Amino acid sequence: MSARAYALSDGNSFYCSCERVFDARLARLPVIVLSNNDGCAIARTTEAKALGIKMGEPWFKIRDMCRSQGVRVYSSNYALYGDMSARVNSIYRDFSPRIEIYSIDESFLDISDVRERDRASLCRDMRATVRAWTGIPTCVGIGSTKTLAKLANHIAKKVPELEGVCDLTDPVQYDHWMVRVAPEDIWGVGVASARRLEALGCESVADVRDLDPRIARKALTVVGERLVHELRGTACLDLETMAPTRKGCAVTRSFSERVEDRATMEQAMATHASRLGEKLRREGLATNHVAVFFHTSEHDRDRPQRSVSTVVTLPEATNDTMMLVKAATHGVRKTWRDGYRYSKAGVVTTDLMPLAASQRAMPGLGQLDREMGAALMEALDACNRRFGRGAVVPGAVGFAPKRSWSTKFKMRSPRYTTRLDELPVVAAA
Amino acid sequence: MQAIDIVIGYPMPVPLLATPVRAGFPSPADDFVEEEIDLQRLLIVNRPATFLVRVAGDSMLLAHLHDGDLAVVDRSLTPRTGDVVVVDIDGERSFKVWKRQGPRVTLHFANPRFPEFSLAPDALVEVWGVVSGSVCARRRCE
Numbered sequence: 382m383s384a385r386a387y388a389l390s391d392g393n394s395f396y397c398s399c400e401r402v403f404d405a406r407l408a409r410l411p412v413i414v415l416s417n418n419d420g421c422a423i424a425r426t427t428e429a430k431a432l433g434i435k436m437g438e439p440w441f442k443i444r445d446m447c448r449s450q451g452v453r454v455y456s457s458n459y460a461l462y463g464d465m466s467a468r469v470n471s472i473y474r475d476f477s478p479r480i481e482i483y484s485i486d487e488s489f490l491d492i493s494d495v496r497e498r499d500r501a502s503l504c505r506d507m508r509a510t511v512r513a514w515t516g517i518p519t520c521v522g523i524g525s526t527k528t529l530a531k532l533a534n535h536i537a538k539k540v541p542e543l544e545g546v547c548d549l550t551d552p553v554q555y556d557h558w559m560v561r562v563a564p565e566d567i568w569g570v571g572v573a574s575a576r577r578l579e580a581l582g583c584e585s586v587a588d589v590r591d592l593d594p595r596i597a598r599k600a601l602t603v604v605g606e607r608l609v610h611e612l613r614g615t616a617c618l619d620l621e622t623m624a625p626t627r628k629g630c631a632v633t634r635s636f637s638e639r640v641e642d643r644a645t646m647e648q649a650m651a652t653h654a655s656r657l658g659e660k661l662r663r664e665g666l667a668t669n670h671v672a673v674f675f676h677t678s679e680h681d682r683d684r685p686q687r688s689v690s691t692v693v694t695l696p697e698a699t700n701d702t703m704m705l706v707k708a709a710t711h712g713v714r715k716t717w718r719d720g721y722r723y724s725k726a727g728v729v730t731t732d733l734m735p736l737a738a739s740q741r742a743m744p745g746l747g748q749l750d751r752e753m754g755a756a757l758m759e760a761l762d763a764c765n766r767r768f769g770r771g772a773v774v775p776g777a778v779g780f781a782p783k784r785s786w787s788t789k790f791k792m793r794s795p796r797y798t799t800r801l802d803e804l805p806v807v808a809a810a
Numbered sequence: 811m812q813a814i815d816i817v818i819g820y821p822m823p824v825p826l827l828a829t830p831v832r833a834g835f836p837s838p839a840d841d842f843v844e845e846e847i848d849l850q851r852l853l854i855v856n857r858p859a860t861f862l863v864r865v866a867g868d869s870m871l872l873a874h875l876h877d878g879d880l881a882v883v884d885r886s887l888t889p890r891t892g893d894v895v896v897v898d899i900d901g902e903r904s905f906k907v908w909k910r911q912g913p914r915v916t917l918h919f920a921n922p923r924f925p926e927f928s929l930a931p932d933a934l935v936e937v938w939g940v941v942s943g944s945v946c947a948r949r950r951c952e
Binding site: 405406408467468469471472513514515516797798804805806807808809810 | 856857858859861862863864865866867868869870875877880881885886896898901902903904905938
């Protein structure tokens with residue numbers, strides 16, 4: 382087998398970069414993007430990092446500083462980031478047909494077929510194309526294993542002189558960097574593992590590579606052994622180009638305000654159940670158990686705490702929103718108690734099966750009307766595709782303006798690429 | 811305006827022949843059914859590089875971009891003389907006509923009622939994309 386080569390490409394401060402593409406005034410300003418419900422900072426530009434804003438720092442802690450320093454702050458705009466991610470990945474596919482989308486802003490590409498001396502220039506070309514076509518800056522790392530590609534990507538990001546591309550399949554580069562990078566910068570090595578590697582005398586990635594695999598296994602389990610092999614250039618991990626069949630599915634959200642009454646909780650649970658139905662139908666899957674949970678917040682230390690989880694069993698497997706909503710609201714009614722301030726709720730399924738292959742219940746003993754249900758669900762999905770998610774919902778979900786518990790997006794930018802009424806406006810003046 | 815999800819590049823077919831289903835004789839036209847005309851394909855050549863933006867103002871009238879029109883912007887195109895571009899000038903985004911005269915590039919309005927556009931010598935200029943098409947609604951649905 383010929384030597385393999387993988388490239389890992391990722392967007393620099395991806396969410397912030399997406400915001401910058403559509404707002405020319407943001408160039409060179411510090412920008413951060415907050416997590417769902419404006420909880421904490423999850424993306425920061427170089428300028429924001431320079432101000433000392435840490436990854437995952439809670440918004441309430443940095444709010445005053447951001448205001449005084451002129452940091453531009455955004456709620457997450459997943460419609461925009463998802464669309465930009467799809468564009469970037471479609472460009473990657475022009476450069477290599479085999480790609481693994483690892484996360485919304487990172488993808489592995491198999492470039493084994495590219496001649497060794499052409500790899501770096503191919504990746505530079507790809508980086509320039511993504512930048513020109515979408516406006517998103519990226520960094521690319523090349524290695525003979527995924528672990529080395531990830532390491533190369535890390536080096537490309539840290540060393541500006543490399544101009545965004547680091548090729549560890551080049552023996553000169555490999556020898557140069559392996560002794561200069563610390564073990565804690567290896568993919569999957571956390572604080573605890575780094576300490577154990579240090580105890581084994583590892584000061585650089587090269588030291589980890591030269592460990593006896595059996596010793597690595599003893600210190601860091603099978604993961605450690607695999608790490609040593611991957612650093613030596615023996616691939617243990619191949620691309621996962623196919624999404625594995627889903628075994629479980631969960632829809633959970635924190636409330637933007639605490640929920641204290643049953644009607645609101647039922648509405649929230651109905652919404653989660655209807656989203657669950659949507660997800661299952663898209664993949665032709667079904668379930669006959671719905672686990673419903675909700676709990677109070679540990680931040681409300683002075684308040685009574687309660688955590689509820691209950692499983693509602695259906696007569697037969699289904700992905701019909703109406704049935705799932707019934708099951709979910711039933712779960713709430715069965716377990717509800719007043720006097721608590723609930724902070725989070727969700728529905729979870731763990732035993733998904735293809736709807737077509739699932740066993741039917743006896744007619745008259747709980748068998749559901751699949752034909753009629755399927756027609757209704759098809760119409761529901763078509764409406765929501767056309768008019769936007771949440772345009773048509775079961776009555777149990779409640780009217781849109783009254784869904785007071787729904788996720789907060791106070792500082793979200795417009796959905797520039799997916800909504801006709803939110804397109805960027807450009808001056809002709 | 812109502813909110814409608816649009817996804818660039820997915821075909822939105824405009825049927826060329828719309829024959830309702832009839833009992834009785836088959837339509838003699840059925841053997842001549844052509845492919846549907848796909849306006850998306852006409853307007854959007856390079857999907858990942860194409861963005862829609864809304865025009866605000868009258869400075870591009872002679873370039874056939876009217877206030878409220880949708881401009882189709884392809885970021886993969888290199889500007890050529892006479893192209894309308896979306897350009898960032900000191901952090902302000904706007905439409906201009908792009909012209910090259912020898913080594914010099916100049917930017918212009920396309921409306922005689924506007925003064926000649928002049929650029930500060932130290933202005934930071936970056937072309938965001940080239941306008942490759944536009945959608946003009948002749949009759950607006952209010």
